[in-house]
Amino acid sequence: MTPLLDVTDLSKGQVLEEVSFTVERGEIVCVVGPPGSGKTALMECLAGAAEPDAGGVEMLGRTVGPGDPLPPGVAVSLGDESLPDRMKVAEVLSLFSRLYGTRGLPPRLLDLLDLEPLLPRRFKALTDGQRRRVMIALALAGNPELVLLDGPTTGLKPGSRQRIEQALGELRDGYGGVCVTLDDLAQAERLADRVVLLRRGRVLAEGSPSRLIRLLGSVFVLRVPSHMKVGRPREVRVLPYASSTYLYGSRPALEAAIQELAPLSGDRIWSIRPPTLRDAYLTLAAVPEPAALERGR
Incomplete structure (x- = not known):
């Protein structure tokens, strides 16, 4: 079956270098990386x-x-798009529907994006989250097969983020395929059928979230404050970042590391957890980019 989107060795100056990936019908592909x-x-x-x-x-x-x-x-919906301040949401949805020759958004998407209360309001009166939801709605007014969204939830409050996430799931089922860029690796782990990890304009890895996490092997994770001197625990990989140090290893190896750290930490309760997509990115990246990735937690 022909992919809905097939990107091959795309390059641009120092920003992109030989980026390749596909989007198949019925899937969400998240392109993820720090700013x-x-x-x-x-x-x-x-x-x-x-x-x-x-x-x-x-x-x-x-x-x-x-x-x-x-x-x-x-x-397509890019992050910096806007509309004339005085246009009402109902007016612009009606205009785009006529241009596309459609009946507008299905009631299900109107509900998911919570657009009904916004219909009589002018664009200038909307919050950032409301504006983002309206722009996504305009992109969908033509009933597209392939939807490209750039950072649709960046900087939004949890309520708007959740509504857009729900709408993305609906797009996968009802429209065909979605390619979306995200900063938040935890969000990508929840949403994506496949993830393209970008670092400095190059594809670091690609695959389902579970597959990328499995690249770490059978390891667990221990996070400690960056000011603590961890040393070199046996059979543990140590990755230091700006605000935290991450230890990767088997549960027995991390439990042994905790015993070594306990005298330095007072009564701190340590927590060993399974790895996440963010851990896969940090490990694959090799060179730390902590500030941006810490914000994605």
Whole structure:
């Protein structure tokens, strides 16, 4: 079956280097990495807002070159989009529906995005989360097969984040395929069928969240404050970051490390946990980028 999106060796200056991945029908692919990893540049190249230096892009089986319009059935929502301040939400939804020749959003998506209370309001009166939900709704007004979203939940409060996450699940089932960029690895672990981990414009790894976590092997994780001197516990991998130090190893090895650390920590209660997608990223990245990834917790 032909992928809905096929990106091959896409490169742009120092920002993207030979990025390749696909989006199949019926799946959410999350492109994840810290700010500066190339996510927005990638999405701008896919949307036609920026021209790549090299590489190829196919959408819905059609090759899309620099300057070509997106094929019918592809919808895009970039993070910096806006509308005239005085336009009402109902007006703009009606306008986009007429342009696409559709009946607008299905009631289910109107409910998930909580748009009903916003319909009589002007765009300038909306919060950031409300504006983001409206822009996503406009992208979906044409009933697309492939949806491209750049950072749809970045900087939003939990309520808006949750509604957008629920809507993304609906898109996977009802529209075809979704490619979304995210900063938050925990969010990607919840949402994604497949994850593309980006670091400094290159693909670090790609696969389902569970597969990427399995790359760590049968390990557990112990997190300690960065100011503590951990040393070199036996059979434990130590990764120091700005605010925390992460220890990876078997449960017995980490329990032994706790015994060594106990005299330094007073009565602190230590917690050993299974690894997450964030741990996979930190381990695969090798070179720390702590500040951005700590914000994703």
